[in-house]
Amino acid sequence: MISPWAVLAGAAAAGGVAVLVSELRPAAPDLSQALERLHRAPGGRGTDGAEEEPRWYDRVGAHSTTLPGVRIPHRQLALIGRTPARFMAHKLLFALLGLVLPAYVVAVAAFVDTELPVAVPFVVGPLLGAVLWFVPDGVVHGEAKEARTEYLHGIAAYLELVALERAADCGPAEALRRAAAVGRGTVFRRIRDALERAATDRLPPWEGLDALAVELGLTPLQDVADIMRISGTDGAAVYDTLRARAKGLRGELLAEDLARANADSERMVAPGSVLTLLMTVLIVFPALYQMLN
Structure with a gap:
């Protein structure tokens, strides 16, 4: 019988993967802001004239822009219309995910009676966090x-x-x-x-x-x-x-x-060549097998 904890752990893992995929996908355009610009009253910024309050993760990202060794691609962010605070918030989120994911895998393995070395979170976690730290840079570069x-x-x-x-x-x-x-x-x-x-x-x-x-x-x-x-x-x-x-x-x-x-x-030449080779092997193999036996 499958343990309920294993089911919950699998559901949480699937949710984490879904969140990761949604963060990697290009953001959809904000239609509400576009419509607001089209129907904006002259001389006003909005209904009450006040600017939108930054969200908590934007504030955390704004505080982390001064970290030593951090390089912010200002021109690339200006091209895609993203703030440095949001960029740093994404980097912190991915790094935190890399740090937590190995510990989560060890906990799931313990629930299904499979033992993993205790040192896995302490060794794999920082390495995975360092790798995922640079994922937003690649996404911003492509966009x-x-x-x-x-x-x-x-x-x-x-x-x-x-x-x-x-x-x-x-x-x-x-x-x-x-x-x-x-x-x-x-x-x-x-x-x-x-x-x-x-x-x-x-x-x-x-x-x-x-x-x-x-x-x-x-x-x-x-x-x-x-x-x-x-x-x-x-x-x-x-x-x-x-x-x-x-x-x-x-x-x-x-x-x-x-x-x-x-x-x-x-780049399409290599897959085509591999497909042709596989088809040739599938056609020649039966006749060659009968000849050898």
């Missing part, structure tokens, strides 16, 4: 790589829109604002926020784009700021320059897509 590609596509479209606004005889500052107001999505929202901050600080709009480019580490956005700065200070015609930069950026993105597709095709 930031995808977000960077999305930003570059958005910047290419923004360059085209700015060029069209300049061709319609709009001023440099007005062209930047009107082009940002046309688009939708995270890229254009961040550009609009940067332009609004520059206007609030009584700075030219290309200064806001420059600050956003430094924050996100995006050279094409820096190019937009430099081109429009030249147009705003010297009155240079930049239509052809903007179109050429957009064309070059699209060419770079296409080359990256082709390189990624070629790499995926090369």
Whole structure:
């Protein structure tokens, strides 16, 4: 008869695995915040004008950002819209899971009358905790790589829109604002926020784009700021320059897509070869077995 404690231990283990998988999966977009931005009343941040209170794990993560030896990828976190406090909270959660999991396995083994060495939690726990400590870094790196590609596509479209606004005889500052107001999505929202901050600080709009480019580490956005700065200070015609930069950026993105597709095709060669070898063995083995016997 199976012990009830073993059933409870198995259920707890399955729940832990489910939580781990849910943390590793990319987070779904917060639709409530997007709808709130669309229907936000002018001049207010919300219903009562107060900022949302940070949660307890965010506060714990904020206190742990000053730990010695901790490296926080600020640009990658800015690309995916995640705070350093949330990033550190994830690292602490995974490290704690690695420390507790071996002790939990030993306790489950004791319930099912299987003895494991007592030193397992003290040896495996720190090693597993150290390994899981770096799991959020890999997750953030992968998400930031995808977000960077999305930003570059958005910047290419923004360059085209700015060029069209300049061709319609709009001023440099007005062209930047009107082009940002046309688009939708995270890229254009961040550009609009940067332009609004520059206007609030009584700075030219290309200064806001420059600050956003430094924050996100995006050279094409820096190019937009430099081109429009030249147009705003010297009155240079930049239509052809903007179109050429957009064309070059699209060419770079296409080359990256082709390189990624070629790499995926090369990785598919090994599974195909193994499958062909297995099929050959299955076909040849019966005849060879009869010949040898």
